[in-house]
Each structure stands twice: as C-alpha cells, then as structure tokens.
Amino acid sequence: VMESGDRFFQQHQDELDLINCLERGETPQGLFLVMQPELSLSRPFDSLNFEILVRLRKPDGTVVPAGTIIEAAEAHGKTAIIDRWVVTTAIDWLERNAQSLERTHFVGVNLSGGSLNDEFFTAELFALFEQHPQALSKICIEITETVAITDMRNMQRFIDRVRSMGAKVGLDDFGAGYSSFGYLKGLSVDALKLDGSLVRDAARSHSGMAIIMAIGGLVNSLGMKSVGEFAEDLLTLRALVDAGIDYAQGYGISKPVDPERILSARSGADFIEDLEILAFVQLLQTQADATLSLFPDSQSGVLH
Numbered sequence: 001v002m003e004s005g006d007r008f009f010q011q012h013q014d015e016l017d018l019i020n021c022l023e024r025g026e027t028p029q030g031l032f033l034v035m036q037p038e039l040s041l042s043r044p045f046d047s048l049n050f051e052i053l054v055r056l057r058k059p060d061g062t063v064v065p066a067g068t069i070i071e072a073a074e075a076h077g078k079t080a081i082i083d084r085w086v087v088t089t090a091i092d093w094l095e096r097n098a099q100s101l102e103r104t105h106f107v108g109v110n111l112s113g114g115s116l117n118d119e120f121f122t123a124e125l126f127a128l129f130e131q132h133p134q135a136l137s138k139i140c141i142e143i144t145e146t147v148a149i150t151d152m153r154n155m156q157r158f159i160d161r162v163r164s165m166g167a168k169v170g171l172d173d174f175g176a177g178y179s180s181f182g183y184l185k186g187l188s189v190d191a192l193k194l195d196g197s198l199v200r201d202a203a204r205s206h207s208g209m210a211i212i213m214a215i216g217g218l219v220n221s222l223g224m225k226s227v228g229e230f231a232e233d234l235l236t237l238r239a240l241v242d243a244g245i246d247y248a249q250g251y252g253i254s255k256p257v258d259p260e261r262i263l264s265a266r267s268g269a270d271f272i273e274d275l276e277i278l279a280f281v282q283l284l285q286t287q288a289d290a291t292l293s294l295f296p297d298s299q300s301g302v303l304h
Helices: 007-023 066-075 079-096 119-131 152-164 182-186 196-202 206-221 234-242 259-263 275-290
Strands: 031-040 049-057 107-110 139-144 168-174 191-194 225-228
Touching: 007 066, 031 079, 031 259, 049 066, 049 079, 066 079, 079 107, 079 119, 079 139, 119 152, 139 152, 152 168, 152 182, 191 196, 191 206, 196 206, 196 234, 206 225, 206 234, 234 275
Parallel strands: 049 107, 107 139, 139 168, 168 191, 191 225
Antiparallel strands: 031 049
C-alpha cells in the first residue's frame, strides 16, 4: 500500500515539474550551489579546495537533490540548460570572491555527457572561458569515466582545449564503469577521482586496499592527482593515506556547505568536526612540515 504523500511519488512529481520546465527551454527557478571540501592528505591545513554541486529549492522550502535534477535533464536531453547555469554561476561567484579564495588551488565543476556532446553548448562554454581567465585558472572540469571513454578521440580534443585555456580536467567516478588502466594512457587529464564504491571497500578488505594502492601508484606515476570519494570515517581516511591518494572528499570531512561557509574558512581541515579525524589530519600536517612535501607544487598545470 502506498500513500499519495510517499517519497517515491514526491520525487516523481519533482521530476515531472523539472521536465516540464526544461522542455520549454527554461532554467528551473530555485537552483542554487553548495560546495563540498576536498582535503589534501599531505598538507591538510594549507589549501581550500572544493567541488561545486547543484541543488534546487522549491517554493515550500524543500530541497531537490542533484541526482533528481540531473536524471530529469539527462532523460530528455536537456543537461546543457543545467550545466550552463552551473558554470556561469560558478564563474561569477569565483570572480566576485577571488580575494577570499587565494588558498584555493582547484574547484571541481561537473559537466554531463549530454552537454559535452552538444556542439552549441561546448562553443558557448569555450567563449565563456575566454572571457574569464582568472576564474578559469581555478576550475577543474570533472567528466565521468563512462562519458570520457565513449569517444576518446573527441574527448581528448575537448580536454586539450580546456587545458590550453588554463583550466584543469579530472576524470570522475573511476571504478563505477570500465575502470581500465589502459585508456588512461590516451586521456591526458590532471586528476582522477576514485568512485565511492572502491573507497568504501578499501577500508574493509585486503583486496579493496590492494586496488586503491595500485590506482594511487599509477596515478602518481602518470603525473596526475588522485581524489578519494566517500571518505566518511577515520578508517577510510587512513586507507587513503596508506594508498598514497592525494585528496579526500566525504562526510568524514564535511557535507556540502553553503558558499558563505567556504569564504569563512582557510583550509579543508577547518570543516572537520570529528575529533579523532581532526587529530589524525593534524598529525599529517606535522609530518609534512617535518619533511619535504610528498606532492610539491608544480608549474605544469596539474593540481597542487
């Protein structure tokens, strides 16, 4: 027995409302940005990096999650409307707050596969990038693994152009799709983000740990940076550090926060509330200060 107020029906109604708006070619009202910190695991108190995420607030104040927004847009080939709003709004915010973000080295911005296959959208995107070089220098465009390998030749051309303009490019959700090491030779990206399924397994199984250690070593050898998603507890953070992963993202560090919280912080470590995790990252910082940085800053354009 299901009631009319059931969560399933509410989510379905949210999708229908979004679809109707997108089909008219309109940007949905109530879109807003939140930001989730990405913590450096070599020098956690030295930088403030984060991923930008989209949400939608309905007139009654309830919030529609990103998954519902993107699924509705993808199902009807309208992701460019959402991505256009996200990129434009993110660039505007980065430029207005440039002085408060001097310790920010990269800001992740996701692009959907449907948008990347839309020539009109990509032309608009490159025109926007040309007009905003300052903000672009901090942006890391995140492309999902499955999208990147669908047409690697065209995707590499896109990546090369984005990087030549001053932005960075990351491969998102590695491990959720084919997860082949072989195609990493053909994609010149700056970073690789491990899917949460790999990260969760690593903290609780020998085979899972072996997999992320192999990925961490390979990514480092290829001159990329690595980010582990779903870092939700101390055990997982320790596993990421032991595997040589460069950054961690997850609820153990912080949930997505309002932009104002980002502007009032100095580093990703400022968001940690768990005392055991905080003590651990303080130890990481002490060890980094006592020796040369494991991941020194680079002028080659890769994340630092």
